[in-house]
Amino acid sequence: MEDTAVLNSNQKPTIVVTNDDGIDAPGLLSLVRVLVSTHRFHVLVCAPDSEKSAVSHSITWRHPISARRVYIEGATAFAVSGTPADCASLGVSKALFPTIPDLVISGINMGSNCGYHIVYSGTVAGAREAFFNDIPSVSISYDWIGGKSTIQDFTLAAEACTPIIGAVLVEIKNQTYPSGCFLNIDLPTNVANHKGYKLTKQGKSIFRMGWKQVTSGTEGGKMLSTMTMDTNSAVQTETGASNVAQEHMWFRREVKGEEVDDDDTDHKFLRDGYITVTPLGALSQVETGCLDYFNDWLPGVVDRSSPSAL
Structure with a gap:
C-alpha cells in the first residue's frame, strides 16, 4: 500500500x-x-x-x-x-x-x-x-x-x-x-x-420487513440500530389506512420476522x-450452483426467447 x-x-x-x-x-x-x-x-x-x-x-x-x-x-x-x-x-x-x-x-x-x-x-x-x-x-x-x-x-x-x-x-x-x-x-x-x-463467514440471516400505513411522516420514534436490534424493541405505530383522501399516503417499515442460519x-x-x-471482500460471490446453472442457460438464450418458446 x-x-x-x-x-x-x-x-x-x-x-x-x-x-x-x-x-x-x-x-x-x-x-x-x-x-x-x-x-x-x-x-x-x-x-x-x-x-x-x-x-x-x-x-x-x-x-x-x-x-x-x-x-x-x-x-x-x-x-x-x-x-x-x-x-x-x-x-x-x-x-x-x-x-x-x-x-x-x-x-x-x-x-x-x-x-x-x-x-x-x-x-x-x-x-x-x-x-x-x-x-x-x-x-x-x-x-x-x-x-x-x-x-x-x-x-x-x-x-x-x-x-x-x-x-x-x-x-x-x-x-x-x-x-x-x-x-x-x-x-x-x-x-x-x-x-x-x-x-x-457471512451468513444469510435477515429480518423480513413489511410496510404499514401510518397517519403522518412524523409518527413513531426512530430505530436505535443500524440494522439488527431485538425485535421486541421495534417501533409500533397505529394505522391510518381509513384516511385515504389525504394528499400524501405515509408508510412505515415494520419487522415481520427473522430468518436465521443453521x-x-x-x-x-x-x-x-x-x-x-x-x-x-468488496463483492459478494455468487453461489456455485447459480454459476453452473447460468453457464448452461446462457448459450441457449436466443432460442429460448423466440415466440414459440414462450
Whole structure:
C-alpha cells in the first residue's frame, strides 16, 4: 500500500474512526476514548454529523459536503455532512488530514451487522470504502438489545477489540497484513462474558420487513440500530389506512420476522456469545450452483426467447 504511512519503532500508528450512527453516538465516543487511553495510537475522527443508519454504501456526488471541527478529547475530530462512505473516503484522502492513516475503524455500531444486513449497513460501508482506497479497515458492531444493554457495554466492546486492533497494526507495520479483505467484527450482547474470538463467514440471516400505513411522516420514534436490534424493541405505530383522501399516503417499515442460519456463520456464533471476526471482500460471490446453472442457460438464450418458446 504505497501511500499508507510507513511506521517505525518511534511512531504511533494513525487510526481514522468513522461510523454511521453519527459523531455524537456513544459507540464512537467509547471507541475513541478507549483508543486514546492506551496512548498507543494517533486518533483522528471523521464521522457523519447526524445519524446515517442503513444508508449502505451511498455517496454524495452532485454537491459539496461540509466538515466542521468538533471537540473529542484526545483526538482530532470533524463532523461531516456526508455518508459513512463519504467520511471514510475524505478521512483517507489527505484533503482533510495531513497524513494517510494506517487503519480505518468504523463503529462501534448500536446493533449487530451479520448476514444479509451487511449489505444495508453504513457501518460496514465505512470500512469497505477504506478498503476500496487500499487502506486496511475494520467495522465493529455491538449486538445492542433494549432493556439488556447499557452505554457501558460500548466501552467493554471497545476494550475487547483492542487486542485485534493492536495485532492488525503489527501486521501492517511488518507489511504482512493481507490486502484482499477487510474485517467485520460483531460483539455479543453479554460482552462482559463473551466466549472469545471466532473466525466466521457471512451468513444469510435477515429480518423480513413489511410496510404499514401510518397517519403522518412524523409518527413513531426512530430505530436505535443500524440494522439488527431485538425485535421486541421495534417501533409500533397505529394505522391510518381509513384516511385515504389525504394528499400524501405515509408508510412505515415494520419487522415481520427473522430468518436465521443453521450453519456455522456470523449470526449463529454471535448469538452463542462469541466475538465474531468475519473477513469480507468488496463483492459478494455468487453461489456455485447459480454459476453452473447460468453457464448452461446462457448459450441457449436466443432460442429460448423466440415466440414459440414462450
